[in-house]
Structures are given as structure tokens and as C-alpha cells.
Amino acid sequence: MSMQQQFAAALLDPQLDCPAQLRAWNGSDPAQRFAVYRNNVLSSLVDALAASFPVAQQLVGEAFFRAMAAEFVRGAPPRSRILAYYGAGFPAFIEGFAPAAGLPYLADVARLELLRIEAYHAADAAPVAHDALAAALATPERVGALHFQLHPALGVLASAFAVVSLWAAHQGERRLTGLDPGLGECALVQRRALEVEVLGIRPGAARFIQALQQGRPLGQAAADALAHDAEFDLGHCLAQLLGSGAIIRFAYANQGQQP
Numbered sequence: 001m002s003m004q005q006q007f008a009a010a011l012l013d014p015q016l017d018c019p020a021q022l023r024a025w026n027g028s029d030p031a032q033r034f035a036v037y038r039n040n041v042l043s044s045l046v047d048a049l050a051a052s053f054p055v056a057q058q059l060v061g062e063a064f065f066r067a068m069a070a071e072f073v074r075g076a077p078p079r080s081r082i083l084a085y086y087g088a089g090f091p092a093f094i095e096g097f098a099p100a101a102g103l104p105y106l107a108d109v110a111r112l113e114l115l116r117i118e119a120y121h122a123a124d125a126a127p128v129a130h131d132a133l134a135a136a137l138a139t140p141e142r143v144g145a146l147h148f149q150l151h152p153a154l155g156v157l158a159s160a161f162a163v164v165s166l167w168a169a170h171q172g173e174r175r176l177t178g179l180d181p182g183l184g185e186c187a188l189v190q191r192r193a194l195e196v197e198v199l200g201i202r203p204g205a206a207r208f209i210q211a212l213q214q215g216r217p218l219g220q221a222a223a224d225a226l227a228h229d230a231e232f233d234l235g236h237c238l239a240q241l242l243g244s245g246a247i248i249r250f251a252y253a254n255q256g257q258q259p
Contacts, residue, residue: 105161115155122153127245144219149249155189164200204232
């Protein structure tokens with residue numbers, strides 16, 4: 001193992017000693033300085049997770065969150081210098097973290113917060129012209145073959161828990177009193193200018209949008225949504241996507257350009 005690998009391993013594992021090759025500039029024992037540096041690195045990464053997942057922290061309390069986050073950091077150090085993206089694996093870690101088993105919705109709340117981070121940092125993209133899309137939708141014999149490309153800031157989460165209500169309660173938009181976390185909800189995350197919004201949508205709409213994101217044509221996506229949710233309203237969902245600028249390109253199947 002190289003000196004760099006030893007240093008990195010010892011930095012996140014308090015059971016490992018200070019690397020033997022390490023030297024202080026003034027000849028003093030480097031172990032104490034290394035311990036301070038180790039603590040600062042761990043603390044800064046936990047701080048980064050706390051900034052990215054504030055509602056998750058509120059749900060479990062600061063002490064519990066920081067202990068849980070420290071466990072994650074030790075097993076999954078950053079792979080990039082951009083800390084805004086750190087924590088992509090944190091929701092999955094929470095799901096398997098035994099001390100958090102009493103809050104089964106915590107992982108999905110973290111997934112919703114991760115979608116918000118991704119939406120905020122996603123690339124800009126111009127929406128399609130309303131009249132061009134309206135013309136394409138006015139040809140019913142071909143409309144089922146339309147493929148949509150959605151804005152990279154758009155995200156969907158279908159959860160078995162009340163993630164939208166939990167999120168809203170911690171933004172002061174509703175009360176926690178009477179909220180049943182076990183009631184499933186679907187979230188639509190979108191960005192308007194620099195503002196990221198979290199909206200509650202029907203299960204069919206979530207299924208429809210996810211199908212479009214997977215590259216399925218409009219007809220198949222709508223049929224799947226209706227099979228999943230008999231109250232799915234295709235017109236309303238398309239209007240919502242178009243009105244928010246979420247559709248950035250459309251083309252017919254096997255056609256390389258926008259009609």
C-alpha cells in the first residue's frame with residue numbers, strides 16, 4: 001500500500017494509527033496533528049451531508065444524524081472535490097442503517113432531498129415551443145409514437161410514505177399534527193429559474209413521467225399510467241409539463257429530429 005493510500009485509509013478509520021512515514025516540519029510527533037486533521041475532515045464531510053439533507057436531520061435530531069452520517073462518511077468517502085454532489089449513496093445507506101429502522105420513511109425523505117440537489121445543479125435547457133408541440137398533438141394517428149425529452153432538472157419519486165407532506169411540514173407549509181407518514185405519496189421535483197419546487201402528483205402521473213424519462217413513447221407511457229392509476233389525466237399531466245417548461249424536445253419514434 002502506498003503512502004497516499006495509507007494516509008487516506010487512516011484519515012477515515014480512527015482504529016488505524018498515524019502513517020509511520022508521516023513527518024512534522026519541526027520534528028515533533030505528527031500523531032496529534034494528524035488526529036486533529038482527521039477530526040476536521042470527518043466533521044466537514046458530516047457538515048456537508050447535514051447541509052444537503054436538512055429535513056432528514058430534523059427528523060432524527062442532530063446528534064443521531066451526525067453519528068449516522070459519520071458512519072456513512074467512513075465507508076463512502078467523496079470521489080469528487082465538488083461536495084455539493086456528495087451523498088448520492090446516503091439514502092440507500094439510511095435504508096440499511098439498523099438504528100434508523102424505526103423511521104422507515106427516512107430514506108425516502110433523503111431521496112427527495114437528493115432530487116432537490118440534483119435539480120438545483122442540473123443543466124439549463126430551453127423548453128419546446130408550445131405551438132410546435134400543439135401541432136404534433138393535434139395528429140391523433142401519430143401522437144402515440146411521440147418521444148419526449150424532459151428537462152434534466154425534473155425528478156420524480158414514488159414513495160410508500162408521505163414524503164411530500166413530511167417535506168412541506170418541515171418547510172412550515174403544513175402541520176405535522178395528524179400527518180400519517182405511512183400514506184404513500186408521489187413527488188415531482190422541478191426547477192423554475194433558481195427555485196426548486198416539490199409538488200405532490202398522482203401515482204399515474206409519476207408513472208407516466210418516469211416512463212417518458214426511460215425513453216418510452218407517449219402511447220405506451222399513457223397506457224402504463226392508466227393501468228396503474230385509473231384516474232390518470234393525460235391532458236392535465238401534459239399541460240403541467242408544458243406549462244413548467246419540462247418538455248425540451250420531442251420526436252416521433254425512429255425519427256432523429258423534432259417534427
